[in-house]
Each structure stands twice: as C-alpha cells, then as structure tokens.
Amino acid sequence: MSRTRVVLGAMALAAATACNSTTAPDVADSHLTPLQFLTRTFAGALQVQGSTFYSFHVSQAGPASLMLAAVQTPGGAALATPVGIGVGVPKGTGCTRATAITTPPGLAAQLTVTLNPGTYCASVFDVGTLSGTVNFAMRITYP
Amino acid sequence: MRAAFPVQTALVAVLLAAAFAGAGCDDAETPTTPTRPNTTTVNWSSSLALGGSTTRSFATTRTGTVSVTMQSVGASTTLRVGLGVGIPLADGSGCVLSRSVETTAGATAQLELTVDAGSYCLQVYDPGTLTSPVAFSITLVYPS
Numbered sequence: 001m002s003r004t005r006v007v008l009g010a011m012a013l014a015a016a017t018a019c020n021s022t023t024a025p026d027v028a029d030s031h032l033t034p035l036q037f038l039t040r041t042f043a044g045a046l047q048v049q050g051s052t053f054y055s056f057h058v059s060q061a062g063p064a065s066l067m068l069a070a071v072q073t074p075g076g077a078a079l080a081t082p083v084g085i086g087v088g089v090p091k092g093t094g095c096t097r098a099t100a101i102t103t104p105p106g107l108a109a110q111l112t113v114t115l116n117p118g119t120y121c122a123s124v125f126d127v128g129t130l131s132g133t134v135n136f137a138m139r140i141t142y143p
Numbered sequence: 144m145r146a147a148f149p150v151q152t153a154l155v156a157v158l159l160a161a162a163f164a165g166a167g168c169d170d171a172e173t174p175t176t177p178t179r180p181n182t183t184t185v186n187w188s189s190s191l192a193l194g195g196s197t198t199r200s201f202a203t204t205r206t207g208t209v210s211v212t213m214q215s216v217g218a219s220t221t222l223r224v225g226l227g228v229g230i231p232l233a234d235g236s237g238c239v240l241s242r243s244v245e246t247t248a249g250a251t252a253q254l255e256l257t258v259d260a261g262s263y264c265l266q267v268y269d270p271g272t273l274t275s276p277v278a279f280s281i282t283l284v285y286p287s
Contacts, residue, residue, distance in 0.1 A: 039261070041233040067259065069230045070239040078227055078243040105241050107228065107258040108206065137239040139230055139261065 035062045035143045042122060043137040045074075046083065051125030053095035054140065058115045062143035065109035066122055070137040079134060080104045084125040087113050095121035102127050105136075115142065182207070183287040186214075187265070188280045191224060196268035198238045200231055203260050207286025211254040211265060213246055217277040223247055224279065225268040226254055230261075238264035245270050248279075258285070 042054035058064065066087065071079045086100025100123070103110040122140050189197055203209070209228060216222050227243030243266075246253040265283055 041230065043232060043239060065259075070241045072240065076240070078229070078240040080242075107209075107230070107241050107256055107261075107263065109259055135239075137230055137232070 035060055037062075037141050037143055040140045041137060042124075042140055043135070044124075045133055046071075046124055046126060046130065046136050047133050048130045049126050049128075051084075051095075051123055053090070053121040053123040054138070055090050055095075055119060055121045056140060056142055057119050058117050058142050060143040061116045062114065063112050064115045064120070064140070064142035065112040067107065067109040067139040067141075068103055068105045068124070068136065069107055069139050070135075071105045072135045072137075074133060074135060076135075078105075081129050081134065082127070083129060083134075083136065084123070084127040085111055085138065086123045086125070087111065087115075088121055088123060090119060090121045095123045097123050100125075102129075109139075109141070181287050182284050185283045185285075186280065187283060188278065189267075190276050190278045191267050191269055191273065192276050193273045194269050194271075196225075196266055198264050198266045200238075200262060200264045201283065201285055202262045203258055203286045205286050206257065206259050209254075209256055209258050209263070209286075210252040210282075210284040212250070212252045212282045213248050213267075214250070214280040214282055216248045216279050219248070219277075221247055222277065223270065223272050224277070225266075225270040226281075227266045227268070228254060228256060228258075229264055229266065231264045238266045240266060245272075 040056060044052055046052060066085050068085050071081050071083060082102050082104045084100055084102050086097035088095050088097035099113050101111050124136055124138060187199055191197055211226060213226055216224055223245045225243055225245050227240035229238050229240035231238055242256055244253050267279055
C-alpha cells in the first residue's frame with residue numbers, strides 16, 4: 001500500500017464518518033386527512049339563573065373550541081362579567097353538559113374539547129353572577 | 144530495513160483527515176436574527192356621527208395581540224369617544240363588542256387584547272359625548 005493510498009483512505013473515512021446528518025422522514029405515504037373546521041356564531045340573551053344552548057354536528061373527530069366573545073348589557077355596553085359555558089349533548093329540550101367552565105368574555109377560546117362525530121350542544125348559563133339579563137355572543141369552531 | 148509506513152506518513156494522514164473531516168460538513172450555520180411575528184398595521188380615518196357608531200372588520204390568521212390606538216378625535220384632546228373590539232354577527236347585522244373603553248385621543252394604545260385566528264371588528268361609537276360629528280384617526284395593529 002502506498003503512502004498516497006493511506007492518506008486518501010484516511011481522508012475518505014474521516015469525511016464519511018464526521019457528518020452526523022439526518023434524513024427527514026418520508027411523509028409521502030401519509031394518509032392523514034386535514035381537518036375541516038366550521039365556525040358558528042351563537043348570540044342571544046341570557047337571563048338571571050338562566051341557560052341557553054346551541055346544537056351543532058361534528059362530522060370528524062377533533063377539537064371543538066368555544067369562545068365566549070362578548071357579554072353585554074341590553075344597551076350594548078361590553079361587560080367583563082363571567083358566565084358559565086359548556087359542551088354536552090342535547091337531551092330533550094335541554095343540554096346535558098359534560099364539560100363546563102366559568103369565564104369572562106374574551107377573544108381567545110376559553111374551552112376546547114376533543115369530540116367524536118355526533119351531535120353536541122354549546123351552553124351558556126348564569127353561574128350566579130348576573131343581576132339582570134345580558135346579551136352574549138359565542139364563537140364555536142368544530143370539525 | 145525501512146518501515147512500510149513511516150511516522151511522518153501517519154502524521155500527515157491524521158492531520159489531513161482531521162482537516163478534511165471539518166471541511167466536509169456543512170453544519171456550521173450562520174446565526175440569524177430572530178424574526179418578529181408578522182403584524183399588519185392599518186391607519187383608519189373616518190367620521191363619527193352624533194349618537195352613531197362606525198365599524199370596520201379585520202381578520203387575523205394566528206393568535207396574537209391586537210392593539211388599538213385612537214390617534215385623534217377632531218382637534219380635541221379631551222373629547223371622549225367609545226372604542227371597542229368584538230366579533231361580527233354572522234348575518235352581518237353588527238359588531239358585538241367584547242371589550243370597549245371610552246377614551247380621549249393619545250399616542251399609547253387604549254385597547255390591547257389577545258385574539259385567536261378569526262374575523263373581528265373594530266368599532267368607534269358616540270357614548271353620548273358628541274355635540275356634532277367628529278373626524279377620528281385610529282391605528283390598528285393585529286397579527287397576520
């Protein structure tokens with residue numbers, strides 16, 4: 001073996017082993033289907049000790065989010081009053097809540113749940129914080 | 144008798160291999176300046192009627208902070224008007240305010256709030272302080 005061969009061999013070996021490159025996973029075979037989301041606005045009046053709900057149908061399993069966007073006086077003044085919001089299933093003329101929280105209004109979703117395909121309801125209810133009827137608006141996003 | 148691979152040859156091979164190994168990788172990345180999240184700035188000038196309100200919509204594509212600055216209300220620095228951000232009703236019948244303030248003009252944002260991606264509306268209204276129509280100017284910054 002010549003000196004030249006020794007040197008070249010060492011260089012090739014060093015080059016081959018020195019780089020710790022990684023290969024991106026091949027996702028060409030992925031069968032994932034992007035979720036399609038629908039957005040609905042649920043607005044109405046909420047009475048003292050009252051509750052109201054909106055039914056919606058989920059066609060794909062995935063996250064559903066509720067954004068209690070606004071609570072207002074009947075005259076339209078924005079309030080920061082917290083009220084209850086929840087997700088459940090319609091039962092009779094009501095909504096049986098499975099998950100619920102108390103939250104002030106805001107423009108970032110306050111409640112997100114993962115739902116399987118089916119019919120559900122989004123509920124808004126007084127948790128004892130109301131002293132009079134208020135108007136509310138909720139944005140519901142679901143797959 | 145001479146050795147098949149003298150010490151000098153071995154040293155050269157090791158040094159060249161080390162140099163070649165370092166040069167063969169392209170892992171050294173030039174540091175980059177962190178990019179700021181994209182925002183859109185809108186300067187909105189219009190007029191507000193006595194007892195009225197005026198609204199414009201905007202859409203965000205990601206979660207972030209919306210900032211609203213009432214830059215001017217006529218030539219007054221003391222006249223208060225209403226300023227709010229909310230969501231448009233689906234039927235297009237109005238803007239339901241999530242948060243609102245009554246404010247004079249100023250250089251500092253009077254409203255700042257976090258929003259998700261979606262459609263929103265900005266409203267200016269007369270809270271009962273106007274005695275005549277007034278021109279206003281607003282700077283709206285939102286994530287895009």
